[in-house]
Amino acid sequence: MSNLNIFKIGVGPSSSHTLGPLIAGNLFCKQIDSILQKIERIEITLYGSLSLTGKGHLTDKAVIWGLNNVEPRFLDANLQMEINKKAFDKNILNLCGKREIPFYYQKDIIFSDIFLDLHENGMCIKAFDANNNKLTSQTYYSIGGGFVKTEEELKQDDVEIDSNNTLIISIENATKALYLCDEKQINLAQLSLMYELQFHTEEYIKAYCLEIWQVMQEVYQNGINPAQEYLPGKLQLHRRAKGLHKRVKATTDPMGIIDFISLYAIAIAEENGSGARVVTAPTNGACAVIPAVMLYLKNHTIGFGDDEVINFLLTAMLIGSFYKKNASISGAEAGCQAEIGSASSMAAAAMASVLGAEARVACNAAEMAMEHHLGLTCDPVGGLVQIPCIERNAFGAIKAISAARMAMTRKSIPVVSLDEVIKTMYQTGKDMNAKYRETSLGGLAKTLSSVC
Numbered sequence: 001m002s003n004l005n006i007f008k009i010g011v012g013p014s015s016s017h018t019l020g021p022l023i024a025g026n027l028f029c030k031q032i033d034s035i036l037q038k039i040e041r042i043e044i045t046l047y048g049s050l051s052l053t054g055k056g057h058l059t060d061k062a063v064i065w066g067l068n069n070v071e072p073r074f075l076d077a078n079l080q081m082e083i084n085k086k087a088f089d090k091n092i093l094n095l096c097g098k099r100e101i102p103f104y105y106q107k108d109i110i111f112s113d114i115f116l117d118l119h120e121n122g123m124c125i126k127a128f129d130a131n132n133n134k135l136t137s138q139t140y141y142s143i144g145g146g147f148v149k150t151e152e153e154l155k156q157d158d159v160e161i162d163s164n165n166t167l168i169i170s171i172e173n174a175t176k177a178l179y180l181c182d183e184k185q186i187n188l189a190q191l192s193l194m195y196e197l198q199f200h201t202e203e204y205i206k207a208y209c210l211e212i213w214q215v216m217q218e219v220y221q222n223g224i225n226p227a228q229e230y231l232p233g234k235l236q237l238h239r240r241a242k243g244l245h246k247r248v249k250a251t252t253d254p255m256g257i258i259d260f261i262s263l264y265a266i267a268i269a270e271e272n273g274s275g276a277r278v279v280t281a282p283t284n285g286a287c288a289v290i291p292a293v294m295l296y297l298k299n300h301t302i303g304f305g306d307d308e309v310i311n312f313l314l315t316a317m318l319i320g321s322f323y324k325k326n327a328s329i330s331g332a333e334a335g336c337q338a339e340i341g342s343a344s345s346m347a348a349a350a351m352a353s354v355l356g357a358e359a360r361v362a363c364n365a366a367e368m369a370m371e372h373h374l375g376l377t378c379d380p381v382g383g384l385v386q387i388p389c390i391e392r393n394a395f396g397a398i399k400a401i402s403a404a405r406m407a408m409t410r411k412s413i414p415v416v417s418l419d420e421v422i423k424t425m426y427q428t429g430k431d432m433n434a435k436y437r438e439t440s441l442g443g444l445a446k447t448l449s450s451v452c
C-alpha cells in the first residue's frame with residue numbers, strides 16, 4: 001500500500017474522530033448506492049472513544065457530512081454550515097447528496113458507552129426502510145490518521161502484509177529500510193521514492209507532495225489571519241497565533257528561534273482546533289508538528305526548495321508507515337505518544353535526511369524524538385482538540401529539531417533502535433489506563449472538568 005495518504009487534506013479537529021467518521025459516511029454511501037431509493041431512515045451508533053469525545057471532536061457532525069457524500073478536501077466552512085443547518089435544525093438528511101430523508105439527532109445518533117472489541121473507535125451505520133426494517137448496516141473502525149476499516153478488514157489484520165508480498169520492494173520496518181538503504185547506498189527519501197514508484201508515477205508523487213506543502217502553508221496563513229478571535233467550544237480559548245505573529249521578531253537571542261517554531265505550530269494547530277481544513281500529518285491532533293519543522297527549515301535555513309520539500313515528505317511518510325504498520329498512530333489506542341510522538345519522530349528523520357544525514361542517522365533522529373515522548377497521555381480538555389493539543393504540537397516540533405540535531409552531531413553508536421522504540425511505544429500505549437487514551441476521563445480533562 002502506498003504511504004502517500006499518511007498526508008491527506010482533511011478537516012479538523014481530529015483525524016480519527018472527525019475525518020475517519022466522515023470517510024465512513026462516504027463509504028456507506030457507496031454501499032447503499034443501489035438501494036438508496038428504499039431508505040427512509042439512517043441510524044448511527046458511536047462506540048467507545050468516538051462516543052466519549054465525539055461531540056467535542058465533531059464526530060456527530062462529521063458522519064453527517066460524510067453521509068451527504070461530501071469528500072473531506074471539498075468541505076469548507078460554508079458547506080459544513082449548510083449541511084448542519086439542514087440536518088440539525090430542519091431535520092433533513094440529504095443522503096449521499098441524492099435523496100432527502102427525515103433525520104432526528106436525538107433518536108438517530110446514539111452515543112454508546114460500550115467499547116467494541118476490535119478497536120477503541122468503533123461506529124455502526126444502519127439503513128432502514130419505511131417499515132423500519134433494516135436493509136443494510138456496516139461497522140467501521142476509525143483506526144487513526146483518517147484511515148477507516150470495516151470489521152471484516154480489521155479482522156484480517158494482515159491484508160496489507162499480503163498485498164506487500166506481491167511487491168518488489170516491501171518495507172515493513174526500520175530494520176528492513178536500513179538493510180535496503182545499505183544495500184543500495186541510498187538514503188531514506190530515495191528509498192521511499194523507490195517504494196512509492198510501485199504505485200504511482202514520479203510526476204504524481206512529486207505533485208502530490210508539493211500540493212500537500214502548499215496546503216500546509218495556506219493553513220499557516222489562515223492561522224495567523226483567523227476570521228474568529230476565539231476557538232469554538234466551551235473553553236472559548238482566545239486564538240494566540242495572530243498576536244504572536246505580530247510580536248515575534250528576529251532577535252540576537254539565539255533561542256529566539258523557538259518563538260518562531262512555536263508560532264508556526266500554534267497557528268496551524270489553532271486552525272485544526274477550529275475545525276478548518278488542514279493536512280493530516282499523520283493525524284489532525286498532531287497536524288502542526290511536521291509543517292512547523294518545514295516552515296523552520298524554509299524560513300530559517302538555506303536551500304529548502306521543492307526537492308527538499310519532496311524529500312522531507314517522502315522520508316516522513318516512510319517513518320510514519322512503520323508506526324502505522326507496527327504500532328498505532330491513534331491517541332485512542334496508544335495515547336498522545338502515538339500522535340504527537342509519531343509526528344515528531346517523522347519530522348526528526350525527515351529534517352535530518354534533507355540536511356544530508358544517511359539513513360542510520362535519520363532513523364536515530366526518529367528514535368530519539370519518540371523516546372522522549374514515551375508515556376505521553378491523551379487527555380483533551382472538554383473533548384476538544386485544544387488543550388493540551390495546540391501547545392503540544394509546538395513541543396513536538398521543537399523536540400523533532402533537537403532530535404535531528406543531536407543525531408547528526410552524535411559520534412557514539414545508539415543503544416535503542418527505531419523499531420525497538422516503536423514497539424515500546426505501542427506496548428506502553430496498551431498498558432496505559434483507558435482514562436488516558438482519548439476518553440477525556442483522566443488527566444487534564446478530569447482536573448479541568450469544572451471549566452467546561
Ligand code: SF4
Binds near residue numbers: 335377378386388389
Ligand atoms: S492530547 Fe494528543 S492525542 Fe489526544 S487529542 Fe490532543 S493531540 Fe490528539
